[in-house]
Amino acid sequence: MEKSDANAPRTAAPVPVVVRDQRVAGLPATAGIDPANFQESGVLLTMSAPRVRISDIAHHDGQTVSIAGWLYNIRRSGKICFPLLRDGSGIIQCVAVKANLPEELFEALKDLTQESSLIVTGKVRAEARAQGGFELDVESAEIIQRVSEADPYPITPKDHGIDFLMDHRHLWLRSKRQAAILRIRHEVIKSIRDYFDNQGFTLVDTPIFTPAACEGTTTLFEVNYFDEEKLYLTQSGQLYNEANAMALGKVYCFGPTFRAEKSKTRRHLTEFWMVEPEMAYADLEDVKALAEGLVVYCVGRVLENRKAELEVLERDVKKLESVTAPFPRMSYDDAVKVLQGKGSDITWGGDFGNTDETLLTQDSDRPILVDRYPSEIKAFYFQPDAENDKLALGVDVIAPEGYGEIIGGGQRIHDPELLLRRLKEHDLPPEAFNWYMDLRKYGTVPHGGFGMGVERFVAWMCGTEHIRECIAYPRMLYRTRP
RNA sequence: UCCUCGGUAGCUCAACGGUAGAGCAUUCGGCUGUUAACCGAAGGGUUGUAGGUUCGAAUCCUACCCGGGGAGCCA
Incomplete structure (x- = not known):
């Protein structure tokens, strides 16, 4: 899916967190955003950052980019969380620090469930501690669908039997x-x-x-x-x-x-x-x-x-x-x-x-x-x-x-x-x-x-x-x- | 088709004739560098199905259903 469109209008200010379909996501849409708009304009979505794939991340060190994917797993502390984002080409650890982000965005990320779909925008940073060698410092995010906790993604990162997996x-x-x-x-x-x-x-x-x-x-x-x-x-x-x-x-x-x-x-x-x-x-x-x-x-x-x-x-x-x-x-x-x-x-x-x-x-x-x-x-x-x-x-x-x-x-x-x-x-x-x-x-x-x-x-x-x-x-x- | 092993919470397993339990997942609370994060709490079950034995069955027996591994045959 192509997101970029140079001719489309841009929003005046960055939108920290956007929920495309509130019925599915179960979260309030950001005030002032009509979800119906964005399917057409396509640009409200993720600001101006170029869309990249995780497999290419090494070429974007220091740049602000967007990655569209799914939440592979998340580790959280009180005021910092580490969502692992999967995009089909690889997995990257994102870092969301409460103090540096709007409250709404941090809380939405922290409560995200496994395999929820989202587009994260942030700055790529080489990080020796991270698997793959790079991390993404989160600046904004668009949650496409939050998986319901009432019916969570069945395959957890722990062990499963072959019958269940098949x-x-x-x-x-x-x-x-x-x-x-x-x-x-x-x-x-x-x-x-x-x-x-x-x-x-x-x-x-x-x-x-x-x-x-x-x-x-x-x-x-x-x-x-x-x-x-x-x-x-x-x-x-x-x-x-x-x-x-x-x-x-x-x-x-x-x-x-x-x-x-x-x-x-x-x-x-x-x-x-x-x-x-x-x-x-x-x-x-x-x-x-x-x-x-x-x-x-x-x-x-x-x-x-x-x-x-x-x-x-x-x-x-x-x-x-x-x-x-x-x-x-x-x-x-x-x-x-x-x-x-x-x-x-x-x-x-x-x-x-x-x-x-x-x-x-x-x-x-x-x-x-x-x-x-x-x-x-x-x-x-x-x-x-x-x-x-x-x-x-x-x-x-x-x-x-x-x-x-x-x-x-x-x-x-x-x-x-x-x-x-x-x-x-x-x-x-x-x-x-x-x-x-x-x-x-x-x-x-x-x-x-x-x-x-x-x-x-x-x-x-x-x-x-x-x-x-x-x-x-x-x-x-x-x-x-x- | 034959031999063999198994079916218990959403998942992985324990209990092996005497009150069904743990870890993970989920929910709530805590935590600013976590690496399948961690700590505390809560909810969650007609033990694959149908019979039988027994005072009592997840546990023993029979049949069936579903699945795993292997043989034969093949790539």
Whole structure:
């Protein structure tokens, strides 16, 4: 919301405290001010001070500025109070001294309740005692809404249980920690896009409504499409990606995906975001290099641009600083042997559980690339290894610290006859894949790509216990609200 | 779906067969440098629901509801 308007009239004298809506605020409006005026003029509001954000406060030392935000917390003594103002970009401690302020303003500030909305004007001052290094000496304030004490803001600065916090997710996002996670998520998403864009990839988004499964139907959410047809929410854009790669060479899709898995763990959501690149004229080694490069780039960007957020989260950044290329590479065969040596009861042909993934990476300070899985445990479209056709040219990237598989992908089958045979082996109806078979009919080439789960990646960056904190409104097995 | 843990004040928890309690939040009072401020006082409860055992149940038993953690599957 823009406040400044050079052409609008100014008030003769500063207004110490203004209440926009007295019905809501429960406080008397300042005499002589008609609340109806200010929505129109916009200038009565906060005098002439420029509006700044807390994240920029260091550039305004010594200046009088206005900050529009919410009361994060307040500490008060008899004649001095310290409102902590939150504006979405950070938190700043304001200082209101009774002796220096009109009685009305001081009392209004002192009695303010948590998460009341207000615009504070005052002088920025470097202050060693304050977190963030700056304070705001209050000169005037406009209270937009005072939260009623009869129904106070439910999330206090003290402890809360996860059930309560999840029920209040729409408010929980206002906490320092959740804001930090969302900013890191933003950095991760932006860095993913930059990584691909800088290498000539084109973003081509794939449909959310899809007519059939990519990899079996048990984990699909069914949707009634105008009474006549059953459609499913996508669980991967990969098949469409392959078509797009044949058109544009290097592509990626980036959007929500849906899995109706009845998983109830700290690593699962039913709705999560996934980025999926796909390259024409590419083999497994190209896919591995792309995946490794992506991870290194995104970790670097988070470290470079989100130091403050990592600090809020008390993330051990050494664990991220060690994430440099090259990542250790290992075949599935060797991984099974390593796991057996560490006491896992895994046998050849089985997929890794989470305990196996944690075991495998426990001595590594960076992710591990595991490739050449048994074809039986992989989807129908994986290209078999030329040296052993029981192996699929798939690769998983397993993050350290127990964060598990963050990337899965590989090289796709380009031979039409082999692909058809695999469809039949997997009991998939070939007629549903006619368009997909076309890609092998009209100029087929080796190609490959992968998918990376954004929330799992963000959880790893942030060091969160559970990925539910890494998306604003998580959708899980037993939680779909708010 | 299976295994496992839990549901007591607005919130976090205590009481574990014998009168339901504390901290925070809220209200009132005090405090000019507080850092989840502190000090004093007050209000606040059909112990998830329904049955059962018992002289007596938050506590023991049964069923159901809701949630946490994990397994399988996956990103």
